[in-house]
Amino acid sequence: MDAILLQILNGLDKGGAYALIALGLTLVFGTLGVVNFAHGALFMLGAFCAVTVQKILTISMKVKDESITFFDAYKEQPYLEIWFGDFGTAIIDWSVPISILLAMPIMLLIGLAMERGLIRHFYKRSHAEQILVTFGLAIVLQEIVKSFFGANPIPSPAPGIVSGSAPIGVLLGLGESVVYPWWRMIYLLFSGAVIFAVFAFLQFTTFGMVVRAGMHDRETVGLLGIDVEHRFTIVFGIAAVVAGLAGVMYAPILPPDYHMGMDFLVLSFVVVVVGGMGSLGGAVAAGFLLGILQSFASMNEVKAIIPGIDQIIIYLVAVIIILVRPRGLMGRKGVMED
Amino acid sequence: MSIVLSIKNVDKTFGGLHALGDINLDIEEGKTHAIIGPNGAGKSTLLNCCIGRLIPDSGTVEFDGKNMIGMQPHEINHAGMVRVFQTPEIFPDLSVLQNVMIPALAKRDGTFKFNAFGSLAAEKGIEADAVHILEDMGLKAHIHKHAGSMSRGDKRRLELAMGLVQHPRLLLLDEPTAGMARHDTNRTIDLLKRIKERGMTKIIIEHDMHVVFSLADRISVLAQGRIIASGTPDEIRGNPKVQEAYLGGAEL
Amino acid sequence: MIVPSIRNDWVIMAIFTAVVLTAPLWLTPVGAGYPDLLQKFAIFGIFAIGFNILFGLTGYLSFGHAVFLGVGSYTAVWSFKLLTMNVLPAVIFATLLAGVFAVVIGYVSLRRSGIYFSILTLAFAQMSYNMAYSVLTPITNGETGLQLTMNDPRILDGPAGQGLPSTTLFGLDMSGYAGFYFCAVMLIIAFFISLRIFRSPFGLKLLAIKSNQTRMKYTGFNTRPYLLTAFVISGMYAGLAGSLMAITDPLAGAERMQWTASGEVVLMTILGGTGTLLGPLFGAGIIKYFENIFSAMNDGRLHEIFSFLPDWLENIVVAITGEFVGDGWHLTLGLLFMIVVIFLPGGVVEGIRRANGFLRRLVQSSGTNTATLAAEKE
Numbered sequence: 001m002d003a004i005l006l007q008i009l010n011g012l013d014k015g016g017a018y019a020l021i022a023l024g025l026t027l028v029f030g031t032l033g034v035v036n037f038a039h040g041a042l043f044m045l046g047a048f049c050a051v052t053v054q055k056i057l058t059i060s061m062k063v064k065d066e067s068i069t070f071f072d073a074y075k076e077q078p079y080l081e082i083w084f085g086d087f088g089t090a091i092i093d094w095s096v097p098i099s100i101l102l103a104m105p106i107m108l109l110i111g112l113a114m115e116r117g118l119i120r121h122f123y124k125r126s127h128a129e130q131i132l133v134t135f136g137l138a139i140v141l142q143e144i145v146k147s148f149f150g151a152n153p154i155p156s157p158a159p160g161i162v163s164g165s166a167p168i169g170v171l172l173g174l175g176e177s178v179v180y181p182w183w184r185m186i187y188l189l190f191s192g193a194v195i196f197a198v199f200a201f202l203q204f205t206t207f208g209m210v211v212r213a214g215m216h217d218r219e220t221v222g223l224l225g226i227d228v229e230h231r232f233t234i235v236f237g238i239a240a241v242v243a244g245l246a247g248v249m250y251a252p253i254l255p256p257d258y259h260m261g262m263d264f265l266v267l268s269f270v271v272v273v274v275g276g277m278g279s280l281g282g283a284v285a286a287g288f289l290l291g292i293l294q295s296f297a298s299m300n301e302v303k304a305i306i307p308g309i310d311q312i313i314i315y316l317v318a319v320i321i322i323l324v325r326p327r328g329l330m331g332r333k334g335v336m337e338d
Numbered sequence: 339m340s341i342v343l344s345i346k347n348v349d350k351t352f353g354g355l356h357a358l359g360d361i362n363l364d365i366e367e368g369k370t371h372a373i374i375g376p377n378g379a380g381k382s383t384l385l386n387c388c389i390g391r392l393i394p395d396s397g398t399v400e401f402d403g404k405n406m407i408g409m410q411p412h413e414i415n416h417a418g419m420v421r422v423f424q425t426p427e428i429f430p431d432l433s434v435l436q437n438v439m440i441p442a443l444a445k446r447d448g449t450f451k452f453n454a455f456g457s458l459a460a461e462k463g464i465e466a467d468a469v470h471i472l473e474d475m476g477l478k479a480h481i482h483k484h485a486g487s488m489s490r491g492d493k494r495r496l497e498l499a500m501g502l503v504q505h506p507r508l509l510l511l512d513e514p515t516a517g518m519a520r521h522d523t524n525r526t527i528d529l530l531k532r533i534k535e536r537g538m539t540k541i542i543i544e545h546d547m548h549v550v551f552s553l554a555d556r557i558s559v560l561a562q563g564r565i566i567a568s569g570t571p572d573e574i575r576g577n578p579k580v581q582e583a584y585l586g587g588a589e590l
Numbered sequence: 591m592i593v594p595s596i597r598n599d600w601v602i603m604a605i606f607t608a609v610v611l612t613a614p615l616w617l618t619p620v621g622a623g624y625p626d627l628l629q630k631f632a633i634f635g636i637f638a639i640g641f642n643i644l645f646g647l648t649g650y651l652s653f654g655h656a657v658f659l660g661v662g663s664y665t666a667v668w669s670f671k672l673l674t675m676n677v678l679p680a681v682i683f684a685t686l687l688a689g690v691f692a693v694v695i696g697y698v699s700l701r702r703s704g705i706y707f708s709i710l711t712l713a714f715a716q717m718s719y720n721m722a723y724s725v726l727t728p729i730t731n732g733e734t735g736l737q738l739t740m741n742d743p744r745i746l747d748g749p750a751g752q753g754l755p756s757t758t759l760f761g762l763d764m765s766g767y768a769g770f771y772f773c774a775v776m777l778i779i780a781f782f783i784s785l786r787i788f789r790s791p792f793g794l795k796l797l798a799i800k801s802n803q804t805r806m807k808y809t810g811f812n813t814r815p816y817l818l819t820a821f822v823i824s825g826m827y828a829g830l831a832g833s834l835m836a837i838t839d840p841l842a843g844a845e846r847m848q849w850t851a852s853g854e855v856v857l858m859t860i861l862g863g864t865g866t867l868l869g870p871l872f873g874a875g876i877i878k879y880f881e882n883i884f885s886a887m888n889d890g891r892l893h894e895i896f897s898f899l900p901d902w903l904e905n906i907v908v909a910i911t912g913e914f915v916g917d918g919w920h921l922t923l924g925l926l927f928m929i930v931v932i933f934l935p936g937g938v939v940e941g942i943r944r945a946n947g948f949l950r951r952l953v954q955s956s957g958t959n960t961a962t963l964a965a966e967k968e
Contacts, residue, residue, distance in 0.1 A: 035705055121932070127705050128651045129931055132860060135853060136927030143921035147913055266716055266849065273709055308725030315713035319698065322706055389808065415810035427808070429801035432794075440798045443791050444810035452819060454792040457599075461791060500809070 002178050007295045013184040013253065015291020016191030020246035021264055022271040022283035023198060024239030030215040030278035031235045034119055035127050037134040040265025041141040042240050045110060046103055046247025047256035048145055050156050053099035057092050094159045096252055103248045104241055111240025115233045138261065146258040153255035158183040183252050190249050194242060195284055211235055215278065270318040276331020286329055290314050340367045342508050342539050348397035350383055357383045359563045370540045372550045375560035381543045385510050389421045390414045412449050418507035422514060426493035430486030434477060437485045438468035438499050445504045471499045474529060491518045502533065511542045515549050527552050599785060606781055610774050614767065622879055625770040630878045632773035633834045636780045638858040638870035640827020643784060644820050646865035647793060649800035651708050653852050654695065654715030658688040658825040660722065660847035662832020667736045667842045674746035675755045677764055677772065681833045688829020689822050696821035700814060715849050722844035735843035757837050764837055773834050780827060788867055796820055861930050863939030872938050884922060887915035
């Protein structure tokens, strides 16, 4: 029982990341009809927003190290600490949450620029061409990041106060063996909140209503004289922000490197397909489902029965779903079918 | 007279809508059988049930005594039942000649043949067949054109050529002259008459009464998913029920 | 569009053969006339030509063709380890086994079309890649990669002499130009088969499937076996290419199966011209040529190149171009990818055709101009 709960918890935070990326991917697909292979790169850019903020906050000057007295030693000390003392240290400690403030406008801008500059011209072209051009864009983005930040993963720690683990086993009366890192729990709650916000936005605003109508039947909405394209640009921006936020918050869990976007992209596509192309609820459900499934497959007991299952489980599920139920778990009829 | 196609008790509903109800129809060998009826009467649905695009809820479609229900489209094609589509379903990226060579190859090669080392340039027989049909259709001048770049009327005729080149036992024509200019329509009627002389059986769905009465040996009238009358053109012309349902009482 | 004659095809083959076999001569002036690079041209040319048989003729975009490349390499190295250093069995086994893999993956993936097909092939590629790194380590030797050792049985070769043996063709050492000519002959055969397929009724049917698959079904064709055949043929081409890589360097690693490798062959094909006979070969050549130049370049070399500029400008230019060479080659590749898809979806071949048409029109219009002038004078 403990082990099962633990695996579910372990799967949830990864599932949260899958769900957030897949949500944007399927939103863009459902509204703009574009298959965006650069969506993973947006996740990666988000994570590097956290890295950038951390780097900026820790810009340092050389100061004399007072703790060493018998010769002149120097150490790097961030300006923030020099100027603000303990408050500065606290700001640096909280760099990941702070970077959300930077990430939101930046990701929005990147998203709008991408849609205006590139994606827009590919609405009418074939899915193959959309895949190819966004694949090229993904390579370009990740190589730019690589040339700025290098090829190695950059650790971006969570604030010290939440760096430990929550003794949720004790809280739930399951024994002390069940612990769950605070940050992962925060990530889970955070992704839940973002998902909720996106759904609420689409459900309760006029803007969201038009977008949903557009997803359902673009031509008719266009005929009503509503400027759908303009709204779709904003939808793309929202998808970029969501992917970026997923990336920012994921930085303490997985030290960002330049190719993390590609890794997550392939998985997120699988998530979208399993959930059903163009289905928002499906993407979220499939994201969490596959996250948990993957975490179960990584259990030693499971691996002992089927070696290597943890490496392929998600793809295997995708293959089976596409063959048995091409619409995915919650996909609408007729989306992308021949 | 032998029966080529026999449709028995075919029913089809979409959601709650009764598209076809208890259709019974026999098509005689060598005859041209027209199916007419107002829009939404179920004419295209009936054709789709015959060629395997739709599967009826119940009933059988027997071609040459064999039930076609549940067979794949390509199997039905090889049984000898070929459909000419209403909206041109051509190969837009191929040349006009190639468009007609493809069905000719299908007739010869069957559903699958791996002839990757034969040369297309050596397929003189297939090419001659295709050119001949295209000549008949008045498309000779276009044979090296991109099929996708042709006018709609030309596409319709190409579509017809693609059906004819297979020399099917039964040709199903879905409004073969829709969207054609008057002189093209007449030309198509002439062509279809000539085919008739060769003994090809046809089912025609048509709105144009001029076309129907110049070609059909028998006419069935479909209204709201049911056959309300069947008979020779003269019988149909004089049938008050038909005039009521289809023509709103106007004289034919 | 004119139906090509059989005699024309033989002329094309003769020219192609001559051009490939003399490549060491005419590629020397551009600095590509050495065996290693020439061999790469041939190998990736085969890979891209094969990929084009699937993507170019049927329009099915596979994102998993690198699997077959990897399978080919692993098989070849195993053939070297277990049987003999002779390259012929390696090539044959690799091509066949890649074909078997293609039958399995193709059979499943082709049950869907469009983007679903792409994702299915991608899923299979990722599965193969992950498994090659983990559970299949006994076969693939995991991260280290599969290589020759002194303890390999090599039952057909008998006891080995000193050091690791090299690959041979019945005793002829496959290093240097011999290796290139072996790959070149394979390329010529591969191109010949591709040419025949393009000119065959089978090829026309594949094109028709690309153009309108539904219509194909109502025309009496069972399209799935056609697609599967094309998929398997292109998979076997990839297997052949993979085995040739192992001949050059008897080492096989899982990274050869990564989906970025699948992406590379897609790029080669579209860069050259999807669905054209020679395009994919051009694409492979261009990419491998520039990869060779660009990735070997560094700032020092750039300074030499731009030394004619004033110092301050030189530094700026070097700083900018430096991002695109060396490790930055992938950035150039990504940009190239985008530029081709955006501006030249028909690839290089289409570009040449357009330029040709433009020139012809230019010549014609200037011709008519002179004619009008002459007429006016009279």
